[in-house]
Amino acid sequence: MRVTLRQLQVFEAVARLGSFSRAAEEIHVTQPAVSKQIRQLQQEVGLPLLEQIGRQVCLTDAGRELLATCSDWLDTWNRFEQSIADLKGLKQGRLRIAVVTTAKYFMPRVLGPFCDRYPGIEVALEVINRNRLLERLGHNADDLYVMGVPPEGWEIESQPLLENNLVVVAPRTHRFVGRRRIPFTQLADETFIAREEGSGTRITVERVFAEKGIHFKVRMELGSNEAIKQAIAGGLGLAVLSQNTLGDPAAEELAVLDVTGFPVRRSWYLVWPRGKQLSVVAATFVDFLHRHVALLKPRA
Ligand code: PGA
Numbered sequence: 272m273r274v275t276l277r278q279l280q281v282f283e284a285v286a287r288l289g290s291f292s293r294a295a296e297e298i299h300v301t302q303p304a305v306s307k308q309i310r311q312l313q314q315e316v317g318l319p320l321l322e323q324i325g326r327q328v329c330l331t332d333a334g335r336e337l338l339a340t341c342s343d344w345l346d347t348w349n350r351f352e353q354s355i356a357d358l359k360g361l362k363q364g365r366l367r368i369a370v371v372t373t374a375k376y377f378m379p380r381v382l383g384p385f386c387d388r389y390p391g392i393e394v395a396l397e398v399i400n401r402n403r404l405l406e407r408l409g410h411n412a413d414d415l416y417v418m419g420v421p422p423e424g425w426e427i428e429s430q431p432l433l434e435n436n437l438v439v440v441a442p443r444t445h446r447f448v449g450r451r452r453i454p455f456t457q458l459a460d461e462t463f464i465a466r467e468e469g470s471g472t473r474i475t476v477e478r479v480f481a482e483k484g485i486h487f488k489v490r491m492e493l494g495s496n497e498a499i500k501q502a503i504a505g506g507l508g509l510a511v512l513s514q515n516t517l518g519d520p521a522a523e524e525l526a527v528l529d530v531t532g533f534p535v536r537r538s539w540y541l542v543w544p545r546g547k548q549l550s551v552v553a554a555t556f557v558d559f560l561h562r563h564v565a566l567l568k569p570r571a
Pocket of ligand 1: 371372419
């Protein structure tokens with residue numbers, strides 16, 4: 272059989288994600304390109320590997336056999352690529368990082384100087400929500416992860432990086448703007464624009480409201496911090512967002528409310544699977560990140 276490594280990579284992504292479109296998004300190619308690779312692979316194997324049941328893509332028996340085999344191959348190949356990159360030291364190499372949506376506001380500020388310092392290193396940065404990040408972490412798809420709520424009970428290393436506090440955001444014209452020490456209980460009468468289920472922000476907000484015994488009234492769910500800010504400015508409700516998503520609130524027609532119990536103090540964490548042998552590039556980046564993140568901290 273003449274099967275290429277690329278075809279196996281594409282097949283593994285489709286099988287893992289159960290979707291052609293999500294695989295295309297992850298590998299950064301078009302959906303027709305994914306379909307073509309799978310078609311060619313099936314021709315080589317001589318049996319169907321995937322079947323579409325409703326909207327879900329499922330594995331056939333042959334597909335399951337191939338997935339088990341190719342996961343091992345891909346793992347071996349990744350280790351080979353890693354050792355070659357390590358042999359070449361920091362002159363050349365690849366760094367794969369996946370970060371939650373709120374970290375996109377600081378990560379590029381660290382990546383800029385890192386890429387200047389090590390111009391031969393190619394960086395791939397995925398910006399996704401917590402759920403998607405956990406999928407990738409579970410499959411050991413990247414070198415490093417940055418997230419707000421590390422999963423409990425997982426075999427991971429996690430190091431706190433920087434403050435990632437949550438604040439209550441309102442339109443500038445809201446009646447609470449300018450009031451001091453608004454009691455948390457008053458949020459019970461407000462409607463909120465919430466991040467999607469599975470988002471780290473959403474998990475924390477729901478936990479904080481539940482701890483206070485207050486119903487978190489969701490009027491609308493939006494999967495993007497930027498879209499939520501627009502919706503707040505448009506008068507659709509309040510939101511609890513990471514402070515880092517706000518540039519100049521006044522310029523965005525927004526205001527941060529002074530509610531008791533806020534800001535909710537939390538951190539971003541740098542995470543990787545426990546026992547994972549970090550590449551030279553990744554280990555250098557961890558060190559670089561800690562030193563540069565210190566520069567991003569607000570001065571006391
Ligand atoms: P999210 O995570 O993008 O999944 O909401 C952000 C965070 O926890 O800060």
